Amino acid sequence: MSKYIKKNKFLLFGIIVTLVISSIFAVMVQFLKGDVLDYALLRNDTKTLMYAILLVSFILLEIAFQFGYDYLRAHFSIRCVKELREDFFRSMIYRTYMNFTSKSNGDYIAKYTNDVDMIQTLYFGTIPLFLEILIKVILVSISLFLLDWRLAIVTLILLTTPLYIPKLIEKKLQNSQKEYSEAVEQHLSRVTDWLSGFEIIKNYSIEHKIFTAFQKSNEYTLHKALHNKQLNYVAGLISTLISYLSYFIVLSIAAVFVLIGEFTAGDFFVAIGMIDQLSYPLIALSQFIQDLISIKPICYDMAKFIEEGAAYLPENKASYQHMVTNDFNHSIYLSNITFGFQEGEELIHNFSAEFKKNQHYLIKGRSGCGKTTLINLLLKYYSLTEGTIMMDGELLTEDTNVYDFITIVRQEAFLFMDTLRNNLSMYTNCSDDDLILALKEVNLMKYASKECLDMLISEGGNNLSGGEKKRICIARALLRNTNVLIFDEPLANLDMENMLIIEDVLLKISDRTVIIVSHQFTENNYTRLDHVITMN
Numbered sequence: 001m002s003k004y005i006k007k008n009k010f011l012l013f014g015i016i017v018t019l020v021i022s023s024i025f026a027v028m029v030q031f032l033k034g035d036v037l038d039y040a041l042l043r044n045d046t047k048t049l050m051y052a053i054l055l056v057s058f059i060l061l062e063i064a065f066q067f068g069y070d071y072l073r074a075h076f077s078i079r080c081v082k083e084l085r086e087d088f089f090r091s092m093i094y095r096t097y098m099n100f101t102s103k104s105n106g107d108y109i110a111k112y113t114n115d116v117d118m119i120q121t122l123y124f125g126t127i128p129l130f131l132e133i134l135i136k137v138i139l140v141s142i143s144l145f146l147l148d149w150r151l152a153i154v155t156l157i158l159l160t161t162p163l164y165i166p167k168l169i170e171k172k173l174q175n176s177q178k179e180y181s182e183a184v185e186q187h188l189s190r191v192t193d194w195l196s197g198f199e200i201i202k203n204y205s206i207e208h209k210i211f212t213a214f215q216k217s218n219e220y221t222l223h224k225a226l227h228n229k230q231l232n233y234v235a236g237l238i239s240t241l242i243s244y245l246s247y248f249i250v251l252s253i254a255a256v257f258v259l260i261g262e263f264t265a266g267d268f269f270v271a272i273g274m275i276d277q278l279s280y281p282l283i284a285l286s287q288f289i290q291d292l293i294s295i296k297p298i299c300y301d302m303a304k305f306i307e308e309g310a311a312y313l314p315e316n317k318a319s320y321q322h323m324v325t326n327d328f329n330h331s332i333y334l335s336n337i338t339f340g341f342q343e344g345e346e347l348i349h350n351f352s353a354e355f356k357k358n359q360h361y362l363i364k365g366r367s368g369c370g371k372t373t374l375i376n377l378l379l380k381y382y383s384l385t386e387g388t389i390m391m392d393g394e395l396l397t398e399d400t401n402v403y404d405f406i407t408i409v410r411q412e413a414f415l416f417m418d419t420l421r422n423n424l425s426m427y428t429n430c431s432d433d434d435l436i437l438a439l440k441e442v443n444l445m446k447y448a449s450k451e452c453l454d455m456l457i458s459e460g461g462n463n464l465s466g467g468e469k470k471r472i473c474i475a476r477a478l479l480r481n482t483n484v485l486i487f488d489e490p491l492a493n494l495d496m497e498n499m500l501i502i503e504d505v506l507l508k509i510s511d512r513t514v515i516i517v518s519h520q521f522t523e524n525n526y527t528r529l530d531h532v533i534t535m536n
């Protein structure tokens, strides 16, 4: 996390400068208060008035610099969080599909909301406050030394004892913060899951069961939050008690100095002001130390997450520089491939197939025989146990960017909450005419107009029918000029009319290699395909 602090070092410098100046004024105010009192007791009106005016001016200056400090502090925290969020999102979005799916959406959301918020409050927010207190403590300690070195030494020894409390329970604080963060992650994963399954919850009338599960999960999370807060409060309470005790000891010593004639009334007044200036910040300092200690594991996890994702960033991925981005000219050949998810269990055994350029293929087979897995192997999601995948006689290697020549359309049609235009063009510079042509190709005449391209698609494409969503996804794939188009179960969840429309659209695609994975494809249309591959 120190990276973000370094990036905003000028703001931090500004914070330190305004802090030092406002703290100097705060200390001067204490001395001036003593002077005003002493001159008032001596009945010296002119000096009393002069020092009173000076006192008011210094108070105003202290307030002005304090405002400057608060202003910069807010900017510092916001800038750090902005950069942290950007790094988080970048490290997530550039991951490989397999790496991304190793975590649940809830995990990502919890990290993005809860963990980032905690880091903002307990780390970026605490650092300026920690500096504020530290600078105040240093300046006030120096001033106390100037007033009386014996009192200064006793004050510092006694008032700094509460600072050791957080260090004594460091492990407990960190564990409790981490447990809380993990509980939030689990809770959000479950909530996102319930939101996605809203329809099924209604359909099976299991609202009560889900609510009970929610209550349990919510209670567990809040129990962890409470435990975390209680631990912090106990540590805070001990620190405050010790601090007050120390305060009264130092106060008594200053009172003794007055009684034995070593301090004037003004000196006593100044000393009390100084001790006040020290005691409250030191209590706060112990809380900030507590915060910084407890947030450490969350910061560590966040840094690890970002670092892990950084390996996939274009600028850091060495292989990107020599990534093969060419098309194939003749064929893609799967040669004797074997693969299994578990060791010793083979899902695909010694399978071979050739996909020739610009031909139509249907891959069929019973449910669960490994059709989607075969496609995922082609997309390099998993490593083969045995066999090879060749492109024009050359091995498909780690460095081959298959997304450059393959477009995949999955069974679940996914559309972004955006305009139809952006959902079709995928944010590239496609002309409206091309978009309209693609819509016509997939028989979506209803939307094939300039006005309709501006139509907003709601979350999950809820304002479209299942068949329409599928056809928009196919049109989007057609617009992407890749040599290979793969359709994984394009006919799933469609009625006969829509099935036939989509089959026709896929069979009419020319000058592309089309691979259709389906166990529902109409047998009457087999003659329009170049090859039918049956997987056992």
Ligand SMILES: Nc1ncnc2c1ncn2[C@@H]1O[C@H](COP(=O)(O)OP(=O)(O)OP(=O)(O)O)[C@@H](O)[C@H]1O
Binding pocket: 341, 347, 365, 366, 367, 368, 369, 370, 371, 372, 373, 374, 489, 519
């Ligand atoms: N990520 C995974 N981890 C472990 N097992 C998996 C994974 N993905 C799929 N499987 C298993 O591999 C088998 C084949 O799944 P796959 O999706 O390839 O079948 P399919 O032929 O496409 O089935 P369908 O026609 O029903 O879509 C299934 O038994 C499934 O449980």
